[in-house]
Amino acid sequence: MPAPDPALTVSIVIPMFNEEAVLPLLVDRLRPLADGMGSTYEVVAVDDGSSDSTPVLLERLRREWPQLRIVRLRANAGHQAAISAGLQRARGDYVVTLDADLQDPPEVIPEMLRIAQEDDVDVVYGVREDRSTDTAFKRGSARLFYKTIRRLASTEAPVDAGDYRLMSRATVDAVNSLPEHNRVLRFVVPALGFPSASVGYTREVRAAGTSKYPLAKMIRLSVDSVTGFSLAPLRFATWLGLLGGVAAVGVLVYAVFARVLGHALPGWTSTVVIVAAVGAVQLLALGILGEYVGRMYAAMQARPTYFIAHDSLESSNVPGQPQP
Numbered sequence: 249m250p251a252p253d254p255a256l257t258v259s260i261v262i263p264m265f266n267e268e269a270v271l272p273l274l275v276d277r278l279r280p281l282a283d284g285m286g287s288t289y290e291v292v293a294v295d296d297g298s299s300d301s302t303p304v305l306l307e308r309l310r311r312e313w314p315q316l317r318i319v320r321l322r323a324n325a326g327h328q329a330a331i332s333a334g335l336q337r338a339r340g341d342y343v344v345t346l347d348a349d350l351q352d353p354p355e356v357i358p359e360m361l362r363i364a365q366e367d368d369v370d371v372v373y374g375v376r377e378d379r380s381t382d383t384a385f386k387r388g389s390a391r392l393f394y395k396t397i398r399r400l401a402s403t404e405a406p407v408d409a410g411d412y413r414l415m416s417r418a419t420v421d422a423v424n425s426l427p428e429h430n431r432v433l434r435f436v437v438p439a440l441g442f443p444s445a446s447v448g449y450t451r452e453v454r455a456a457g458t459s460k461y462p463l464a465k466m467i468r469l470s471v472d473s474v475t476g477f478s479l480a481p482l483r484f485a486t487w488l489g490l491l492g493g494v495a496a497v498g499v500l501v502y503a504v505f506a507r508v509l510g511h512a513l514p515g516w517t518s519t520v521v522i523v524a525a526v527g528a529v530q531l532l533a534l535g536i537l538g539e540y541v542g543r544m545y546a547a548m549q550a551r552p553t554y555f556i557a558h559d560s561l562e563s564s565n566v567p568g569q570p571q572p
Contacts, residue, residue: 250561252417253339257287258361260344260354261334263327264306265296267348269456271305278354279313285358291316294334297324310560318560325554331411331433333554335420337561344414345433350455352376352412356447360414363445370419370442374412377448406446410434418442429553491529 260282264271282289295303295318303320310316319337321330331345342364344357352374360372391407411434415423419442426436438444 250337250339250559252341254341255288256290256340258282258285258289258342258344258357259292259334259338259340260289260346260357261292261294261331261338262346262348263294263296263330263334264298264302264348265324265327265330266298266300266302268298268301268305270349270454271302271309273455274348274350274354275309275313277350281354281357282315285361287361288340289315290338290340292334292338293318294330294337295320296326296330297321318558319556320558322555322557327411328431328433329553332423332431333556336424337556337559338420341417342414343417343420345411347411351452352410353449353452356412356449357414359447363447364414364416367445368443369445370416371437371444372414373406373409373444373446375406375446375448376408376410376451378450380451406438409446413437416442 260278262274267274278291282291291313293306293316295306303318306316306318310318317337319333321333325333334345335343342361344360346352346354346357356374360374363369364372395407415437419437419440422440422442423433423436428436
């Protein structure tokens with residue numbers, strides 16, 4: 249694995265999965281910006297097992313853009329795993345993580361770098377101050393998601409800050425040292441507690457292609473976030489058990505008094521309702537426990553979340569070059 253290079257100021261890590269439609273647009277905006285920063289840089293494009301023409305386009309672009317570096321994963325590992333792979337391979341003093349869809353504008357990167365250097369902070373978050381281009385459902389669900397996580401996990405993760413951020417080398421090294429599997433970086437980084445700042449921007453519409461985060465993946469991300477950063481669901485299961493016990497005692501007292509007063513009637517409906525309610529609570533508690541046990545099982549297996557198939561730096565050894 250390439251070691252950090254003190255001659256490189258910035259590494260821009262971009263996870264990509266089937267981004268053939270948006271890739272030329274991304275390069276048209278990102279390359280002039282990066283060349284004009286006046287700092288040495290590399291762009292680490294992490295190909296997350298794309299099945300379209302993304303790998304071919306990347307190889308073609310690399311012939312014209314020496315600072316473009318391609319890290320290809322052997323199979324699709326997921327967005328968070330692809331970012332983690334990029335962080336492991338990035339060599340710059342500062343590392344920016346950016347999605348390829350151009351919803352988070354790359355033009356914010358110079359401002360992030362300036363704030364990090366002038367204010368001496370380790371993390372600069374990109375905060376979506378204007379999300380009017382997103383659907384009402386996505387805005388509402390995202391707001392609920394962040395509020396829930398902040399309340400359950402007591403984390404100070406900025407609201408409306410996704411995976412667009414700049415991190416110092418110390419922050420990246422700290423993240424890379426964590427043994428956690430299925431980590432959600434938008435909460436892992438704030439949990440480190442390093443000095444931070446933020447930059448606001450207007451979220452744009454996706455430039456081309458389709459979203460790689462359908463509802464099912466968003467739900468999976470939410471579950472990983474909750475189980476990875478909070479014990480509240482376990483305590484919730486405990487409280488459900490206690491409440492179920494109190495309800496059972498109440499039903500028992502009622503049955504005894506009804507028997508004494510001679511009002512006891514055989515009730516099939518009430519029996520079925522009580523049994524179904526208790527069964528539902530038990531299944532819910534088991535499901536919550538299962539999520540945590542599953543995470544423990546995955547951690548004990550210690551299987552890598554991704555496998556590197558190719559790193560263009562190791563085959564060509566092209567360093568980042570200073571730009572005018």
